[in-house]
Amino acid sequence: MIERRDVGATDVLIDIAYAGICHSDIDHVRATRGKSIYPMVPGHEIAGVVAAVGSKVERFSVGDRVGVGNLVDSCRECKPCVSGQEQYCASRVLTYNQLGRDGRITQGGYSEKIVVDERFVIRIPDAIPLANAAPLFCAGITLYSPLRHWGAAPGKRVAIIGLGGLGHLGVQISKAMGAHTTVLELDETKRADAVRLGAENFLVTRDVAALADLASSFDLIISTVPANIDLDAYLSLLDIGGTFVNLSIPQKPLSMSAAVLLANRRSLSGTLSGGLPETQEMIDFCAENGIGAEVEIITAEQIDDAFDRLTAGDVRYRFVIDAKSIAQDRR
Incomplete structure (x- = not known):
């Protein structure tokens, strides 16, 4: 005991x-x-x-x-x-x-x-x-904090990698903030859920080559997946001044080409959950917008x-x- x-x-x-x-x-x-x-x-x-x-x-x-x-x-x-x-x-x-x-x-x-x-x-x-x-x-504030900090709002294009415990809340919060929200997933199985939760777009990314058509398409990309992904391929999706936010701890160190960062003045960042005032703000926001896990x-x-x-x-x-x-x- x-x-x-x-x-x-x-x-x-x-x-x-x-x-x-x-x-x-x-x-x-x-x-x-x-x-x-x-x-x-x-x-x-x-x-x-x-x-x-x-x-x-x-x-x-x-x-x-x-x-x-x-x-x-x-x-x-x-x-x-x-x-x-x-x-x-x-x-x-x-x-x-x-x-x-x-x-x-x-x-x-x-x-x-x-x-x-x-x-x-x-x-x-x-x-x-x-x-x-x-x-x-945990899951809610971990998505709310970067969406708020990097300015998810009307006119912003947000992509969320992974529709899981974190991602399904991120889609709802991003949508409620007014951002155009896209889900990037490995297969089609969660398309209906993504749309139901508020995503305007759903893209299958198992074929990394297909991402080339999305070059410079987003202002903010948030990765919720713990796996090591082709970071260069996803960074290339950021428009001028765009930010890629990593929320997980993959087994291997992150690796990318410096040239991809230099192009479009891109940023790679990370964040920890949120402080107490922001957490209260988050749950009040969720209540006002009908958001829950x-x-x-x-x-x-x-x-x-x-x-x-x-x-x-x-x-x-x-x-x-x-x-x-x-x-x-x-x-």
Whole structure:
């Protein structure tokens, strides 16, 4: 049994309703990144209801619908923290699998309850069901942040590589921001879903040579796929001043031709999720625009199978654990 953190003066105790399964959960559980600390409780896409608050909590009350993403602490004093970009704090503390500032290993959302400082808790609008809200705290903000930063808006041409757990939210958000949105996928199987979610265009890219017809077609390309792709081929799709944003960590280092970057004054960039103010902004935006994750709700005993299915790409589009089943599974 892992000891639960006590509720401090600025803490919020959350009864977890649902916890989304992120691909990074698999990486940590199966130690594919070599940084796993056991025993481990994964999960950083958390939605639930406030069960108790500390004596100095000001923003939340018992019964509030709330969520937690992949951060539960930071130094709170550095430039990123002061500017609301806690994800770039050198001392940020992840929701699980990390030594916290209190000297204890953080444990995440595959649980019945979690205790988090109120600064790192986000209010969930009533318009979004908790199950559909949970994945927004990682997958949602990870797409919202670059779309907002690089100016997805009317007149902008956005391409999203991969219609998966991240990509299916990116399409919805990009469309709601007013951008002309294209999905780039390896085959036709997700065309109908892409169009239903708001994509104006869907292109099969398995034949890289076919991409030549799309030269200089986009202002922003966001890659959600963890595989190593032909970066030169995709960079060539950017118009003058366009940006390619990488969100994943492929097995091999990124490689490209400098000449492709020089042409059209292209940029290659990356980004981490989002800070707390932007995460609240994101979920309010999603509520206003009817955006939520499309989920398959599972029980605790199905987690291993879900890991295997997610690894194989067999989910549309996010597994979410019903936290009630965790208590039942322990009996």
